[in-house]
Amino acid sequence: MSFHDAKATLPAGANPLAATASSVAELSKPKVKAKARPAKAMIDRYHWYEVAALYAGIAVFLFFVLSPFIEGFLVSLKPLAQLFSTPYSFIPKTWSFDAYVNMWTSVPALGMHIFNSFFISSVVTLIVVAIVVPAAYSFARFNFGGQALLLGMFLAVNMFSGAVLLIPLFRLMRSLGLLNTYFAMIVPGAAFLIPSSIWLLRTYMMRIPRELDEAAWVDGASRLYTLRRVILPLAMPGIVVVAIMTFIGAYAQQFIFALTFNSKTEFMPLPVGLFAFFGKQEVIWNELMAASFVGILPVMIVIIFLQRYLVAGLTAGAVKQ
């Protein structure tokens, strides 16, 4: 799948979007680059009305993408009485930070839920990386009978969602004695993230020259030593991408397993813990929104800084949405 391969091999430091574009241009015509530059600048030149149309389009697009967050944030700053009043006003009439104070008493375990979300995603990431690195190496380097079939099986398994397999998974968790523990969310959560990660890392590892393995082999290094000392360091950027994609997958999708396999408040991750707000006679929306923002903020900030890895991971590993 060379379309995907092209992007899996980006150096860790480069912005994948920019790097892909420029490297393609460089590869195709290294010599005439200087001559082409004015043409390239001209081709990207817009009339003022085109620029206006582009910005207008981007504004509409980003409004669609961001409006729930803007509205959610403004709701968290409105007093409850104002929320439940008409006519509707987008901007708070009186600003109030009460929700950010009261939420800790409305949902006493809120801090725990925030931690749980982070903890569950982190353990899932560790498990997935530990399992995926050797498997991806095996698929990338060795040829054995039935390999293609096995890889196909992994990818096919990836297409079934946890929601479909909920009944047998529930029975399995029960007979393993994992219900109402962290593992009831961690174990199935990791399983559905493994196949796509294998695919992604395998693509990356296939770009590491085989000669390196062979040189180590000639020097008398064992296979395990070669993997640990030669391949692992070189594959590190790819492993980082896999780890980040896995973390986001585990973080964004923790709902159904947590809803079905765990009923203990102290183990609930944030999305399910926030259900407590719905249990009251009236949903305390401003606190729900405040708690959501506080809960996701730390992870969001980290992820924004890592966004270039997301693009690399997404384009290389698009076996699952």
Place this chain on the structure above:
Amino acid sequence: MTSSRSATIFALALLAPALIYILTIVAYPLVDTIILSFTNASLKAGYDFVGWANYQRIFGVGNFTEVIVRTFVWTFFSVTTKMIIGMAGAVLLNAAIPGQAVFRILTMPPWIVPMAIGIYMWSWMYNGQFGMISGLLQNFGLVDGPVAWLAYGHTAFWATIVTDVWIGVPMVTIYFLAAMQSIPKDLYEAAWTDGAGRFYRFRRITVPLMVPAIITMSLLSLIATFNSFDIIWILTQGGPSGSTTTMIIDTYKTAIGSRKYGEGAARAVVICIFVSLFCLAYFRAVRKLQQGEAK
């Protein structure tokens, strides 16, 4: 390196943890679903095999075919809209204008926040009395009174689609954007030299070269959307009166809600059959595209 027996053993040993994990947590439940679908399993311990009774029941009585059709309609509109908005977003974010980098980052939040939390925000926005959508429409005089989007069958149906699109769009956009940027620049320059306008270049260069990416993403999105659970469950729980009950919601209600494991499993098997068909289509498409590229 030698391709000896020891190499094969080493390769399999590296693969073993992944294989065992997937066999236990995904493949075994898959088989178990099929077995359960022929039983009358429930909350009680033990069960009996009942042959095709579950399948006869779900296809015989009730509205299962209606649910299937609804699932396909829901999925179709959601995937199509995602592709169109994703393509438009990619074109906009690809334009060489100041602020480009920031706009790209701002596209990502719906994808990386916990899905459930994004959906809570939407469920407030859909609130008829006090929510933003109804509120703004009233303020601008576009509707006369409050519109409780999730309270009526047809509006709830479209509301759940809009939220599903919202969650899917960032990923589709970024994926299309990356594909767009891997198109060699000199194609555009050659066309530009020949006097081709911007729209002409888009239609004759960008779109044809994006076809593989569009096909790949459509099929992946189809599978993900078909399996979509969180959005509908949080917004409507399949209501009002079943108008947003897709196959996956239907299965969840039967199995987890009513504790009819056997019948729920039969419904799950039908989903699995559809997903397998989509899967086959995906693999075939990928292989075809690869062959096309190799030529």
